[in-house]
Amino acid sequence: MTTITARPQQAANWKDQLNRPSVALIVGLAYIVCAVFLAEVTDRSSLWYPLANMIAVPIFFIAPLVVVSLNITRWLKIALLVIMLGLIMPIIGVANPTYLEIAIQVSIFAGLALGLNIVVGFAGLLDLGYVAFFAVGAYLWAVFTSPVDTVFMINGWTLPGEAFFIMIAIGVFGAAFVGILLGLPVLRLRGDYLAIVTLGFGEVVRMLVRNLDSPINFTNGAQGLYGVGSPPLPGFAIGFTTTIASAFGIRVDNPDAIAGQLMFYVIAIITLLVIILVCSRLKDSPIGRAWTAIREDEVAALAMGVPLVRMKLLAFASGAAFAGAIGVIYASKQTFIDPESFVLLQSISILAMVIVGGMGNIKGVILGAMIITIVDLSTLSNLSLQFNNFRNAGMLDIPPALEPAKYQPLVFGLILVLMMLFRPAGLLPEKSRKLELQAEKEDPLALPTEEPLEDAVLVDTSTPEER
Amino acid sequence: MSTDTLMPERSGLLSPITSSPTWIRFSHTALYRYVIFPLGQIFVFVVGAALLLTVISYVIAFLFPEPRENINLVTQLNRQLPGMIISGISIGFVYAMIALGYTLVYGVLKFINFAHSEIFMVGSVSAFAILSFIGSLGGLEGWNPILLVVVTVALSAVLSGLLAVGIERVAYKPLRRAPRLVPLITAIGISYILQDVVRAIASLTINDFNLTYPTRDLDWIRNPILTLTFGEYDVRVRTTSVIIIIAAIIMLLALNYFVNGTKSGRGIRAISMDQTTAGLMGIPVNLMISLTFFIGGAFGGAAGALFGLNVGNVTPYIGFFPGLKAFTAAVLGGIGNITGALLGGILIGMIESFLNGILVYFPAVGIRYTDIITFGILIAVLIFRPSGLLGERVDEKV
Numbered sequence: 001m002t003t004i005t006a007r008p009q010q011a012a013n014w015k016d017q018l019n020r021p022s023v024a025l026i027v028g029l030a031y032i033v034c035a036v037f038l039a040e041v042t043d044r045s046s047l048w049y050p051l052a053n054m055i056a057v058p059i060f061f062i063a064p065l066v067v068v069s070l071n072i073t074r075w076l077k078i079a080l081l082v083i084m085l086g087l088i089m090p091i092i093g094v095a096n097p098t099y100l101e102i103a104i105q106v107s108i109f110a111g112l113a114l115g116l117n118i119v120v121g122f123a124g125l126l127d128l129g130y131v132a133f134f135a136v137g138a139y140l141w142a143v144f145t146s147p148v149d150t151v152f153m154i155n156g157w158t159l160p161g162e163a164f165f166i167m168i169a170i171g172v173f174g175a176a177f178v179g180i181l182l183g184l185p186v187l188r189l190r191g192d193y194l195a196i197v198t199l200g201f202g203e204v205v206r207m208l209v210r211n212l213d214s215p216i217n218f219t220n221g222a223q224g225l226y227g228v229g230s231p232p233l234p235g236f237a238i239g240f241t242t243t244i245a246s247a248f249g250i251r252v253d254n255p256d257a258i259a260g261q262l263m264f265y266v267i268a269i270i271t272l273l274v275i276i277l278v279c280s281r282l283k284d285s286p287i288g289r290a291w292t293a294i295r296e297d298e299v300a301a302l303a304m305g306v307p308l309v310r311m312k313l314l315a316f317a318s319g320a321a322f323a324g325a326i327g328v329i330y331a332s333k334q335t336f337i338d339p340e341s342f343v344l345l346q347s348i349s350i351l352a353m354v355i356v357g358g359m360g361n362i363k364g365v366i367l368g369a370m371i372i373t374i375v376d377l378s379t380l381s382n383l384s385l386q387f388n389n390f391r392n393a394g395m396l397d398i399p400p401a402l403e404p405a406k407y408q409p410l411v412f413g414l415i416l417v418l419m420m421l422f423r424p425a426g427l428l429p430e431k432s433r434k435l436e437l438q439a440e441k442e443d444p445l446a447l448p449t450e451e452p453l454e455d456a457v458l459v460d461t462s463t464p465e466e467r
Numbered sequence: 468m469s470t471d472t473l474m475p476e477r478s479g480l481l482s483p484i485t486s487s488p489t490w491i492r493f494s495h496t497a498l499y500r501y502v503i504f505p506l507g508q509i510f511v512f513v514v515g516a517a518l519l520l521t522v523i524s525y526v527i528a529f530l531f532p533e534p535r536e537n538i539n540l541v542t543q544l545n546r547q548l549p550g551m552i553i554s555g556i557s558i559g560f561v562y563a564m565i566a567l568g569y570t571l572v573y574g575v576l577k578f579i580n581f582a583h584s585e586i587f588m589v590g591s592v593s594a595f596a597i598l599s600f601i602g603s604l605g606g607l608e609g610w611n612p613i614l615l616v617v618v619t620v621a622l623s624a625v626l627s628g629l630l631a632v633g634i635e636r637v638a639y640k641p642l643r644r645a646p647r648l649v650p651l652i653t654a655i656g657i658s659y660i661l662q663d664v665v666r667a668i669a670s671l672t673i674n675d676f677n678l679t680y681p682t683r684d685l686d687w688i689r690n691p692i693l694t695l696t697f698g699e700y701d702v703r704v705r706t707t708s709v710i711i712i713i714a715a716i717i718m719l720l721a722l723n724y725f726v727n728g729t730k731s732g733r734g735i736r737a738i739s740m741d742q743t744t745a746g747l748m749g750i751p752v753n754l755m756i757s758l759t760f761f762i763g764g765a766f767g768g769a770a771g772a773l774f775g776l777n778v779g780n781v782t783p784y785i786g787f788f789p790g791l792k793a794f795t796a797a798v799l800g801g802i803g804n805i806t807g808a809l810l811g812g813i814l815i816g817m818i819e820s821f822l823n824g825i826l827v828y829f830p831a832v833g834i835r836y837t838d839i840i841t842f843g844i845l846i847a848v849l850i851f852r853p854s855g856l857l858g859e860r861v862d863e864k865v
Contacts, residue, residue, distance in 0.1 A: 126648050128655075185850045192579040192651050196794060197849050200842040203791075211835045344787075348655060355652060401670040410663030416656030417638055420649050424642075 024070060031063040035088055039095045039248075047393055050385035057099070057378045060092075061106060061370055068363065085269060090262055094244045094252060100261045102377050104333060107268035108326055110369035111275045113353040114362065115322030118279065120351065121360035121430070122288060123315035124295025126195040128347055129182075129202025133320035135209060135342040136178050137171035137327020139219060142337050145229030148220045164231035164332060168271075168325045175324020176317040183316035187309055190298070202347055210339040224338025228331050230260065237263050264333045271329060275322050279362050282318070291315055345409055349376070352412050355419055358426025367428055375411060380404045497728070505723045509716065512810050516559070516817045517552045524548075524825055534828045543828060549695065549702040551824040552817070557708040557777070559816020560715035564770035565793030566800070566808035567722065568631075568763030574739040574803040575759045578647070581654035582634060584790020585661035586764045590627040590771025591781045592665055594619050595678045602681040612687050616710055620772045627768020628761040635760040640753070658786075665783040676783055683779035707777040714773055718766065719809065725762070726805065735759055739803070788838065792819070795845040801858025810856060815841065 034056040041049070064084045067077060093100030112134060119127045143152045144159040144167070159167070186197050213221030237259040245252040252258060282288045290311045293301035302308050331337050349372055357368025384405040390396040404411075419426065484490055493499055528540040565587050572580040597619050601607060606615065638657050642650045669676040682688050691703035726732040734755045737745040746752045774789065775781045796815040800807025822837045848855065 124648075126651070185846065189849055189853065192647060193798075193849055193853065195648075195651060196579065196798075197846050200791070200845050204839050204842050207835075207839050211833075211839075214833075215831050345659075348659070351652070351655075399671060401674070402667060407663050407667070409659040410667075413656040413659030413663070417653050417660065420645075420653040420656070421638070421641055424645060424649050 027063060027066050030059050031084075034060040034063075035092060038099055039092045047389050048386075050382040050389060054379050054382035054386070057102065057382075058371070058374050060099075061102065061374055062367070065363065065367055065370065090240075090265070091244055091248060093262060093265065094241055094258055095248070095250045097258055097261055100258070100265055102374065104261065104265050104268050105377060106370050106373045107265070107272045108330055108333075109350065109353060109373045110366045111268070111272050111326045112323055112350050113357070113365045113369040114272075114275050114279050115319045115326070116350050117319075117354050117360065117362070117365045118282070118291075118322075119315050119319040120354055121365065122283065122295065123291040123312065125312065125315060126192075126198070127316075127319070128195050128199035128344070128351065129205070130198075130319070130323060130350055131342045131344075131347040132182075132202040132205035133175040133179055133323035134327045134330070134346075135205055135339075136175045136320075137324035138331035138337050138341070139209060139225075139327075140171050140174050140324070141167050141328040142225040142228045142331045143219065145227075145332075146220075146225035147227045148223075148225050150217045150220055150225075152218075158229065161229050161232045164229075164328070168328045171324035171328040172321045173324075175327065176321040178324075179316040179318075179320025180313050182320075183313045187312055199344065199347075202342075202344060206339050206342050209342070219339075222339060224336060224340075225331075226336045228335045228337065230332045230335065231263070231267075233260055233263055264329070267329055268333075271325060276362060276366075278318075278322075283360075283362070287311065287314060345412070348416075349412055352416055355426060356415060358428040358430055360430035361426065361428050364426050364428030364430070368426065371427075372412070372415070375415075376408055380408060380411065501724045501728055502720065505720055506716070508806065509719065509809065509813075512813050513556055513559075516810075516814050517555070520555075520817050520821045521548060521552075524821055527825060531829075535830060538828055540825075540828060544825075545698075546700045547824050549697050549700075551820050553702070553704055553708055555817035555820030556813070557711040557816075558820060559813035560711055561770045561774050561777075561812075562789065562793045562796045562816050563809045563812025564715055564718065564766045564773075565789060566797040566812045567805065568767040569794055569797040570800075570802055570805060570808040571735075571759050571763040571766075573797070574805075575735060575742075575756055576639070576643070578639070578650050579654070579794070579802075580639075580760075580763070581651060582657040582661065583631075583763065583767055584786035584793070585658040586627050586631050586634075586767040586786075587771040587774070587790055587793075588781070588783060588786030589630055589661060589665060590623045590768025591775035591785065592669070592678060592771075592783065593626045593768070594623040594772035594775050595680055595781060597622050598681050607681060607685060612685075615682075616714070616776070619776070620714060620769050623772040624765040624769040627771065628763075628765035631760040631764025631767070632757050635757060640756075662783045662786070669783065678781050680775055680779045680781070682776065688776070688779075705777075707773070711773045711777060714769065718769060722762070722766070722805070731755065731758060791845075792841055795841055795848070797855075798845060798853075799848050799855055801855025804855065804857050807855055807857035815844070818844070 037052065037056045038060055041052075064081055067080045067084065070077065089100075089103055093103065112130070115133075116127065116130045119125050119130070141164075143150055144163075145161070147153075147156075147158060182198070182201050186194055189197055209219045210222050212218040213223075219225070233256070238255050241252065241255045241259040241262060244250070245255070290301070290306045293304065293306050294308065294311060298308065334341075353368040353372045354365050355368065356371055357366065358364030381404075384403040387396070387398045387403065391398065423429075485494075494504075524544055525541070528544050532540060534540055565583065568583045568586065569580060572578060572583070598607070598615075601610065601615065601618070634657055638653045639650050642653060666676045669678060687706055690706070692706040692709050693704050695702045695704060726735065734745070734750045735758065737748065737750055738752055738755050738759075742752060745755075770789075771786075774785075778785075792815055793812065796811035797808045798811070799814060800809065800811030802808075819837055819841060822840055823834050826832050826834045826836060
């Protein structure tokens with residue numbers, strides 16, 4: 001137990017390291033170099049471009065998170081973040097919309113991961129069907145605005161784009177309602193049983209969405225819904241885009257499309273900020289403490305007067321609510337959704353974000369979302385391009401069947417296994433969880449915790465005499 | 468399947484027989500304990516499940532006599548019933564064999580081996596590889612079909628069993644004392660790794676990951692082995708159904724003997740009751756856990772090989788649904804309970820086969836809802852009777 005007191009010191013060391021001026025300087029310089037690289041270097045054909053890009057993208061996107069961790073005054077932090085997210089990011093996005101896309105996806109998945117973090121990280125309920133709530137939000141917006149002839153189409157009328165922000169609110173409540181619907185029956189289940197039931201629930205939702213095209217067409221089945229509406233584009237967005245483009249001498253082919261992406265970027269960032277705010281306020285609130293109590297020991301929490309049912313339902317509902325809101329944004333941004341957007345792998349990748357970053361730690365979860373999304377969207381495809389370049393240059397022949405871009409599930413699987421084996425608390429562990437895992441590991445005399453025998457024994461323990 | 472339950476129980480209709488000294492002596496012989504009793508159990512489960520579902524489907528037919536125009540559900544049922552029962556038995560045995568893997572591991576480690584569905588997949592893929600290899604030797608036509616099936620199933624069972632042991636050593640053993648969700652997450656990761664590694668190997672070697680069994684066009688696989696006549700209707704029984712049923716029964720008998728009749732089986736049962744105490748009693752805990760994983764993996768792999776022979780076409784992604792259904796079966800029967808896994812597997816297989824047979828005639832629903840109904844059963848069982856049909860409810864000790 002002596003190790004526990006030593007723990008915070010180490011953490012402080014790590015923080016100190018980060019706060020040394022030289023480190024801050026290096027990070028700042030790396031950020032600027034990467035930003036210039038992403039904005040200016042457009043020579044895709046050069047041999048080492050994918051590799052350089054593969055290194056530059058994560059540095060560029062993770063830098064704002066480093067700024068948040070720095071030990072500087074709050075106003076300086078906010079100023080730096082506003083410059084990074086509000087100025088540099090849009091400029092680079094206008095120069096190359098791919099990075100804007102990555103930024104939007106990172107914000108969307110960070111929001112989703114934070115929602116799942118409430119259920120898994122705060123309340124300790126492993127939910128493998130989280131993507132179902134995401135689907136609820138996405139389909140809620142899509143069925144009303146898509147020109148596909150579903151049952152929601154009455155005389156060719158679709159919901160106007162102005163309803164977007166109202167629909168986000170409806171998505172929040174709709175998904176929360178579905179969350180409670182799922183939560184009610186599974187309240188009694190624990191641990192791995194809960195995981196399997198939520199997994200089954202996610203698959204049921206996906207299959208329902210896929211099959212509800214006949215006899216009454218609700219969701220257009222496997223074909224999916226195209227032409228999903230988007231919120232009206234404010235006039236100044238296009239002006240902003242063209243101004244930036246002309247100021248930096250960037251040639252923009254299609255300012256409307258980029259302005260639309262910029263709008264989604266702003267919406268996603270604002271939503272993410274709201275979610276971060278809600279999460280951090282929830283975490284230390286009485287509700288958050290109740291969730292932690294449930295996570296640590298359900299029976300003890302009950303004995304201490306924590307209303308289990310209400311708190312678990314609240315966890316499910318608030319996690320689902322975030323997913324619902326983000327689903328609306330996602331459907332509107334993608335303009336096309338189909339059941340395959342909501343497969344189990346999607347739930348698992350969101351779970352991987354939570355785990356990689358550190359369950360329960362908001363900053364960690366955002367870091368995890370960044371890492372997984374960037375690996376998915378940038379690193380793997382860049383690696384494929386790099387191998388391709390090597391092959392064209394005749395340096396290294398890797399068969400096309402082994403292209404890294406095709407092995408996203410393998411990478412997720414490896415990340416999950418390696419993290420669980422070597423750093424089960426995540427990259428940025430929540431303090432209490434880290435202590436718990438450390439204490440267990442470093443106490444060699446500890447006997448295995450006594451598991452209740454439950455119903456699960458290979459032997460029928462009842463003897464005839466007892467009957 | 469423990470020896471205790473073999474003792475005559477209670478007084479009842481059969482008590483004059485069961486309490487007679489001859490019967491008691493007979494019930495202690497190996498023949499009864501390892502052959503007659505488990506066979507009777509399987510028989511009772513199969514007949515019970517078939518009867519139950521037949522009654523339910525006739526009730527449905529009574530309620531909806533004509534779900535589609537010009538189709539009388541009762542006549543359709545009369546025609547299809549034997550076929551549905553036979554396919555239900557064969558798919559049910561496949562589920563039961565997979566479910567045994569879940570249940571054995573859960574019984575010993577109290578942990579849901581999420582990667583087991585991928586072990587099943589590896590079994591079917593390795594059966595494909597073995598059959599392709601035999602085919603390249605010209606053995607498909609030349610060898611005796613029985614030898615072919617036995618070699619394929621046995622080899623893929625051993626391969627899958629070894630893989631399961633390897634996975635346990637690498638991924639689960641270091642986490643044995645971690646919180647319960649940690650190994651579950653590792654298992655999810657392992658299952659994705661297995662899928663993609665198999666896909667990589669398949670696409671590197673034959674440039675495609677859609678694997679069609681070379682046996683699919685053999686005459687003895689394609690043509691029905693026997694044709695039964697019930698009244699005016701003919702029922703053709705597929706060879707693979709018979710292979711699955713025979714192989715499954717042999718393996719289940721072997722498992723029953725192993726768990727109840729050997730020293731290692733006693734060791735595994737002891738560990739499932741109390742790991743620490745079993746270790747103190749001199750039972751090699753790690754070895755026994757590896758053995759459990761080997762047996763579970765071998766059953767999953769053999770089920771995969773049989774499934775592949777039956778379907779004739781596999782991909783690295785086939786494991787998910789059979790795995791989930793087998794898990795449903797294990798939970799339905801009472802996870803951790805071997806007899807329960809058998810009962811659950813047969814029930815789920817029968818339910819699926821009957822649903823497939825009946826839902827066709829309901830245009831508003833259709834067979835695409837079969838999987839949803841299976842999941843519905845899983846969720847309902849977990850909610851209303853988490854300990855399953857044969858499991859005993861034990862309150863949590865604090």
